[in-house]
Amino acid sequence: MDLTERQKRVLRAVVELYIDTAEPVGSKAILEHSDLNVSSATVRNELAELTALGLLEQPHTSAGRVPAPKGYRFYVNALMEEHRLSVQETERLNEALHLKMRELDRVMDEAGRVVSQLTRYPAFALSSGTPRVTVKRFDVLMVERNAFIAVVMTDNDHLSNHLFRLPQPLERSQLQLLAALLNGSFTGLTLEEFTPQLVRSAAQALGDELGLVPMVISFTMEVLEEQRGKLVRTAGLDSLFAHPEYQDLSKAQPLMRYLAQAENVESLTVPEGQNTSILIGPENVHEALKDSSVVLATYDMGDNTKGVIGVVGPTRMDYATVLARLEYVAQGLSHLFEQSQLPHPAKKEDSDQ
């Protein structure tokens, strides 16, 4: 699509004014905003042209113009200037991004909250699941005579543990055996490979009259189950109402419903090879998003898996600013995960097991 320079300026003015005011933009307003030295009639002619091209639309015959999805797309691709974060902005971001939490769950919660607060749009954060997780290593710690902790380390370096209390005291040696057995028989297996037979024969090998093996294995299976699922957090649903396009309940409700369903949000992904993605109105697959836009950015979770954070808002969204802030937060998250992988990003050598 090639436009004349003047047409581009008009289009840009329409988009920016509309983003700002949420009201249809008339020829006169354009003249004030852009510094075109032409009359309003000329602008009207251009507007007619742009409308014919499908870049703008008219709510009704005698109203100003509103950007059509195609118009936003053109704007985003070709006209939009990258938003440079101001010093105050980065400061505010840094302050808000006080991520000292450790648990993934809470980190994501916090990230979502920050993004939403910063953009004034509902936000979400999702971690990528690890579909084929296996256990890398088991550890067993004795706590008291009749209680022990099992620590399960999965191959995505996640640690889970559980305290088991027993009806009768236990020998330290028994636990050592248990650990050895678990490490011998159950590491490297995906959830599906945990068969009852396997558990039974392992229990037999241990002479396991207390049922330790099934206990720990059932716990382990829960861990694997949890690890392979994605984690979804949404925040700031209420900020939807700050925007006039969602004043009408019939507009807001489907979107809310959509966002409340984790499965829906899970399906929002950034195309392979990109770090950010903007989906405008009908470019979205899901019906509930057809009148809204989604801006996404990926962050690095270590172990070369990627998580996604994003916001949802009206198509009349301040794409430039949102994108910049989102990227900043994503970067922050990546750093966080990088740090927790501490100094040596060296790959596992498995010297010990």
Added chain:
Amino acid sequence: MDLTERQKRVLRAVVELYIDTAEPVGSKAILEHSDLNVSSATVRNELAELTALGLLEQPHTSAGRVPAPKGYRFYVNALMEEHRLSVQETERLNEALHLKMRELDRVMDEAGRVVSQLTRYPAFALSSGTPRVTVKRFDVLMVERNAFIAVVMTDNDHLSNHLFRLPQPLERSQLQLLAALLNGSFTGLTLEEFTPQLVRSAAQALGDELGLVPMVISFTMEVLEEQRGKLVRTAGLDSLFAHPEYQDLSKAQPLMRYLAQAENVESLTVPEGQNTSILIGPENVHEALKDSSVVLATYDMGDNTKGVIGVVGPTRMDYATVLARLEYVAQGLSHLFEQSQLPHPAKKEDSDQ
């Protein structure tokens, strides 16, 4: 407040009809619903009486009656029959209450979701924080030459762990020393008692040139920080819109905003010595809840701390049903936590450390 039998029946009819239809209730409708053998005029007289007592109110002169908060309160205290869960209901509840998650976070997520789905109102779940947590025990596990896991067990029996990677290999004996030192110097301390001096002198005692002590301690402090905070999860915010009283955005928005703030939800507690609590309209402290009602139920988290689950909805809420379902889910949660404390509910003997 003493009412005649007939007044009670009228009041009850008004409340129940209004709960059902969300429309002001007229004298005629009452006659159909309750089996009073009187004329509509008589009912109108009673209505006038009940209105004078402040139990009912009139939206405007020529409309039917609507329960006033006092009316709901009377209904809940004296008139409401306990809702008996039907077989199908319990089945549905059981099915939905598939709580095989382990992490507190997810359990609460799930619980909130279930409650909301079951009641068709927004729901929330909160865990009680442990304000004065201390570490009960440290463990250190060697993973590879240059990586180890620290396991921190707090006195509320929560386990956290973290994988540390190091720039250089480590002796097993060093780690054993580290563990002994940590257990010696840092158990039984609240977060405030972790002073820099303490850390420094401990590091010195270990001859800690790698900075192991500060590393683990900083992690530990995060754990303590996390443990003492409450955890709040909300679910089903969108179900607010299913109810006519929130069709008006100006009604829904403040409530949404309220629920989106974890601090607000945290402050909802059940009075000492009760297991459930119903707060009707203006009985609520917070402004945003003045036109809504809150139903709460506690559940047992083990370690004699209590968590709370609850729902928020219009004052015109089906209190009986909601309460019954909430209690059922709360019970389910209590069981879950009980089980995870496994067979012996025996108290800690700390034979080992």
Added chain:
DNA sequence: TTTAGCACTCATTCTTTCCGAGTGCTAATG
């Protein structure tokens, strides 16, 4: 190619009118 001028369109807002459910009151009844 641009622009001034002007008739025309159509959402929005404000009034006005109409409707009817439901009341409160009065007077009659057992």
Added chain:
DNA sequence: CATTAGCACTCGGAAAGAATGAGTGCTAAA
């Protein structure tokens, strides 16, 4: 004295109508 039939009255809400004005599209002139 409690109850009831009857009826005038109230008042919110829906529907219809009128006024407003921003912004357009088109035509004819520069």
